[in-house]
Amino acid sequence: MKTSNRLEGLKSAVFAELDEIKEEVAAGGLSIIDLSIGSPDMPPMPHIFHALQEAIDDLDNYGYPSSRGTRDLRETISWWYGQRFGVQLDPETEVLVLMGSQDGLGHMPLCLLDPGDIALVPDPGYPIYTAGVILAGGEVYHMPLKKENQYLPDFEKIPEDIAKRANMMILNYPNNPVAAVADSVFFDRVVEFASRYDIVVCHDVAYSELSFDGYRPPSFLESEGAIKVGVEFHSVSKTYNMAGCRLGFVVGNSEVIEALTRVKSNIDYGVFLPIQMAGITALRGPQDIIRRNAAAYKARRDILIDGLAKIGWVMDKPQATMFVWAPLPKGYTSSEKFAEDILRQTGVAVVPGVAFGRQGEGYVRIALVQDNAIIQEAVRRISDRFSF
Numbered sequence: 001m002k003t004s005n006r007l008e009g010l011k012s013a014v015f016a017e018l019d020e021i022k023e024e025v026a027a028g029g030l031s032i033i034d035l036s037i038g039s040p041d042m043p044p045m046p047h048i049f050h051a052l053q054e055a056i057d058d059l060d061n062y063g064y065p066s067s068r069g070t071r072d073l074r075e076t077i078s079w080w081y082g083q084r085f086g087v088q089l090d091p092e093t094e095v096l097v098l099m100g101s102q103d104g105l106g107h108m109p110l111c112l113l114d115p116g117d118i119a120l121v122p123d124p125g126y127p128i129y130t131a132g133v134i135l136a137g138g139e140v141y142h143m144p145l146k147k148e149n150q151y152l153p154d155f156e157k158i159p160e161d162i163a164k165r166a167n168m169m170i171l172n173y174p175n176n177p178v179a180a181v182a183d184s185v186f187f188d189r190v191v192e193f194a195s196r197y198d199i200v201v202c203h204d205v206a207y208s209e210l211s212f213d214g215y216r217p218p219s220f221l222e223s224e225g226a227i228k229v230g231v232e233f234h235s236v237s238k239t240y241n242m243a244g245c246r247l248g249f250v251v252g253n254s255e256v257i258e259a260l261t262r263v264k265s266n267i268d269y270g271v272f273l274p275i276q277m278a279g280i281t282a283l284r285g286p287q288d289i290i291r292r293n294a295a296a297y298k299a300r301r302d303i304l305i306d307g308l309a310k311i312g313w314v315m316d317k318p319q320a321t322m323f324v325w326a327p328l329p330k331g332y333t334s335s336e337k338f339a340e341d342i343l344r345q346t347g348v349a350v351v352p353g354v355a356f357g358r359q360g361e362g363y364v365r366i367a368l369v370q371d372n373a374i375i376q377e378a379v380r381r382i383s384d385r386f387s388f
């Protein structure tokens with residue numbers, strides 16, 4: 001069978017290899033402590049799944065939903081954005097419901113890029129950013145995220161001809177995989193750069209509610225002029241532990257929202273109504289659950305980082321996300337080799353940084369997706385086998 005050439009660009013050999021090694025290790029009798037995939041391990045709060053159960057019992061909820069999302073949910077999203085970020089949004093033209101933010105991030109390049117157009121994409125970055133551009137026939141220009149720049153792209157280093165040919169830029173703060181954050185001064189610079197070169201900004205803010213130590217991530221749309229140049233992708237997956245429900249949303253510039261609505265209305269019929277209703281319950285309901293959720297991740301972060309520091313493996317404490325971006329310990333130069341060694345010797349699965357792009361080499365990403373006791377066990381196993 002002949003498959004399309006563009007599929008070649010989507011190979012993610014690193015994840016497939018990791019899965020194979022996990023199977024081998026488990027078959028050898030060592031239990032796997034999986035700190036690789038960023039899927040929330042905690043359940044949604046009872047009021048959210050009760051709302052879902054109730055809506056599922058209602059036989060009126062089984063028709064095709066609209067691909068834009070219900071008016072009720074779009075109004076709720078606009079209200080939530082107002083009270084969380086102080087950003088006012090028109091639910092009719094500036095809000096679109098998504099089947100998870102991944103749906104929007106994956107399809108956005110189809111709206112903005114013609115074959116050969118450039119998208120500015122962070123490296124390291126969440127894999128769908130590059131995959132979406134490749135599927136649309138666009139060209140990726142990687143913006144390196146370096147520790148010495150606080151993992152922010154350096155716009156001055158982007159060549160003028162690239163900036164002129166670029167039609168879209170993807171950003172993600174709080175960031176996966178590097179767990180860095182950005183402030184409003186940076187977002188002001190983004191607006192200035194994007195306006196100068198007429199680039200649409202797509203800001204992925206999936207981790208805006210997973211922050212620690214009193215820090216609260218801003219919205220890109222808080223910056224003056226941001227809504228003229230871009231949109232922001234949000235997710236209920238991490239905020240309310242609803243990853244399997246596949247619900248997210250994109251808000252901001254009405255032309256961009258209209259373009260994505262047009263693409264999506266040709267592809268899907270929207271999110272199952274009971275899930276949209278559960279989303280309304282989540283967004284309108286008590287928000288203290290978000291703080292409790294974040295506190296659980298913070299406790300895990302501290303157990304992991306403080307524990308590994310004792311054997312000389314030192315890493316920065318992130319202010320947000322469910323990830324730790326850990327430099328390779330002394331003696332290692334390949335993130336794949338280190339991830340393999342640690343998995344084979346301890347059963348602890350982490351993702352080699354290179355899986356997120358060339359600039360990710362030199363690091364592994366550790367996801368805080370197991371409870372305190374299991375994270376403690378991971379620290380114990382690593383400490384028994386390694387010292388750095």
Ligand SMILES: Cc1ncc(COP(=O)(O)O)c(C=O)c1O
Binds near residue numbers: 103172206243
């Ligand atoms: C940075 C980032 N953006 C988007 C997503 C996709 O989230 P959703 O469940 O809303 O599709 C993820 C999921 O891990 C993510 O890490």
